[in-house]
Amino acid sequence: MFDSMSLKLLKALNEMNKSQGYIGSSYEVFQHLSELFPQDKIEKALVHNEERGYIKLNWFAKAINEIHLTHKGENYKEFAWVVFKEYMLKSILTPIAVAFITAIITTLVTLWLKSILHW
Numbered sequence: 001m002f003d004s005m006s007l008k009l010l011k012a013l014n015e016m017n018k019s020q021g022y023i024g025s026s027y028e029v030f031q032h033l034s035e036l037f038p039q040d041k042i043e044k045a046l047v048h049n050e051e052r053g054y055i056k057l058n059w060f061a062k063a064i065n066e067i068h069l070t071h072k073g074e075n076y077k078e079f080a081w082v083v084f085k086e087y088m089l090k091s092i093l094t095p096i097a098v099a100f101i102t103a104i105i106t107t108l109v110t111l112w113l114k115s116i117l118h119w
Helices: 002-022 027-032 039-051 076-117
Strands: 054-059 061-067
Touching: 002 027, 002 039, 002 054, 002 061, 039 054, 039 061, 061 076
Parallel strands: none
Antiparallel strands: 054 061
């Protein structure tokens, strides 16, 4: 999942990409986001999102020169939805299904034993 900084950053990058057709230089991104966050936090969030595969950064002289959205970055909401659905399936629906099947098997075995032992 996303922290609030990464989410706001991806949203802003997608807005810039849709309105301009490109993201532009890191200077434009820093200028656009400086109202929300300090520059050092923006840079850390950019690096973090690159590590997670949402953006691609081009560096020049130890500074971010260009920022490009990856497919994952352009569709981050859809990817977040997939992760949420997987979480729901693994953490909630699977245990419910296992409990239901266990209850049915237990009931059937109990009925079978009662019929054999004539309780």
